[in-house]
Amino acid sequence: MRPTVHDIAAEAGVSLATVDRVLNNRPGVRSVTRDKVERAIATLGYVRDVAAANLAKSRSYPLIFILPEGENAFMRGLEAEIEAARARSAVERTDITIVSVPAFDAAALANALDDARGHGPAGVAVVAVEAPEVVAAVARLREDGIAVVTLVSDLTGSQRDHFAGVDNLAAGRTAGSLMRRFLGSREGPVAIVAGSMRVRDHRDRLEGFTAAVNEGDAGRVLLPVVEGHDDPGEVEALVDDLLVAHANLAGIYSLGAGNRGLIAALEKAGRQSGICAIAHELTPYSRAALVSGTIDALLNQDAGHEVRSAIRVLKARADGLSMIEAQERIRIEIFLRDNLPVDPA
């Protein structure tokens, strides 16, 4: 049987009230006594029964999720997963609020973080934009003892407790390696379409891709990176131009969102162009393009996993508990036509 507070009291030779004072760092305990109790806790290997504690406290976890607005299919999928988590609120004792901010707008994001702080939540999950004011806003949250998790895109130099997202350097490398192997000896340059170099994940992917696609001998020519700001229309125009300017284009790596535009441009050009296309994130559009052969490979991060992970970590941090590291590792999923999960629709 698992030891309880009563066992600690007996072991330490103090009353239940004193054990309670130590466990919940309430004042009025001499350090000698505190030591006795802490020794008893260590000896018995006591761990607080979180379920019972939460019951007694009627605890709930108010959490705030901040993510970019706009028609980015991945972000809307992420939001759907947060909604799904909200539906489980009763069971999980969470109370989730979703806040939308303009994409790639550091000032707006910093404001949203400060607003969140005003509500005194137990934790905040945020899709970060890298900027000093955002780092500062996160620091303020942490000073108030609010747990912070970055979601999808990390925030360099910040005090965030955890990053719920993939290793984007490795993701870029993986894309580069696949591009290299899929192209084999085929001639022609490779184009790269990004969203914005303002977000860490895009920068990381670019770096990884560039390194891996030319690993060994290769000598593959990479065209200058173009930015489509995750906007389908913008991306489509950019890819149209690329296809015109480079008749012998061998491959395209789309490392951001707006794949609807990429797919439209490629299909206009006719897939017989034989261009090897690698993109990110499984959405209804990109899925269809993978099945039809317009896209050759998709790298994906499981939005549902990220959201559930963020919630677990925020709850654990709010209670000062540890987490199961391996469970919170977000995988870089590689989808070919052959290993697509069953369509949920």
Added chain:
Amino acid sequence: MRPTVHDIAAEAGVSLATVDRVLNNRPGVRSVTRDKVERAIATLGYVRDVAAANLAKSRSYPLIFILPEGENAFMRGLEAEIEAARARSAVERTDITIVSVPAFDAAALANALDDARGHGPAGVAVVAVEAPEVVAAVARLREDGIAVVTLVSDLTGSQRDHFAGVDNLAAGRTAGSLMRRFLGSREGPVAIVAGSMRVRDHRDRLEGFTAAVNEGDAGRVLLPVVEGHDDPGEVEALVDDLLVAHANLAGIYSLGAGNRGLIAALEKAGRQSGICAIAHELTPYSRAALVSGTIDALLNQDAGHEVRSAIRVLKARADGLSMIEAQERIRIEIFLRDNLPVDPA
């Protein structure tokens, strides 16, 4: 605020005791009254607070894991994950027992299942071997109201509640597709090394691979499947023979375990042989071979995820609760040298 049993009692106009009788199907309630209570439950959207209920019941979940013995690195890794879960028993209210049985031995497995039944656990997780006596043993467990989850390898036609493992048909297809794309126009046949056709996962992988590697035109010659029974020594001898017999061998697909033998044979032959090797399961050996370039791609199933998933599902089933489907989907992970997770060691 979430409704409680008190709210139901008030809503239905009955006493707390009656609500309790209905909720825990105790006898002695007229069907008219039972209906009243059930309507109140529906109206208020009551869901039992599992944490509070478990506290009141001092409930624990005795679980039994049955897996094959032997030096199969993947299975030993799986066992380590079960041990890790056992270390969390106090927090998760589980009480986990591990049972080992000879590999590929249906009779021994059926006996182990019957033994497990004798202990009256809340649930059983089992790495299945396909055989009628195993199916029958699982049926007996289910008759006793014991939840059953198959782990890694499924059991066709059985009454198991859930399968915690990957879609091995898709895994085989994925391997085939990668082999086809990686080989490109390179000449030469492809060899296939299996463990045993007695387990469902190996049969499925073979089927998927065969279909995908020759998709489209391809016309790749596949050598007859050889069985190494997941034994490194046996596998090494088989691969040695293959390399001698087929000087122009283009690729090898190892769909079972015993990769230590495969790697040894390939390295003896010298990797300049330029054979494209694709195998399953990330272990210390296969990881090193992937890094060194002896193996080109590894398909993996996350043993930790499978174990945690099995536990979640068994607990939920034991309580008659539903699960988060997406969370229990075990992914087919594709590892290249470029997206290897950080070495835990």
Added chain:
DNA sequence: GTATTTTTGATTTACGTACATCAAAAATTC
């Protein structure tokens, strides 16, 4: 209508923890 059985209500204790109150004991100050 009485006797019997079945159904329902009222009440209590328990699970492990949190939190509050008040009295008693110990330590500190002067």
Added chain:
DNA sequence: GAATTTTTGATGTACGTAAATCAAAAATAC
């Protein structure tokens, strides 16, 4: 050594559910 402050103990209530007991009420049988 008395007065004051700090520390500790004893006790009770609460969280939401489970489970048990016993009495009261209602339904059924004869």
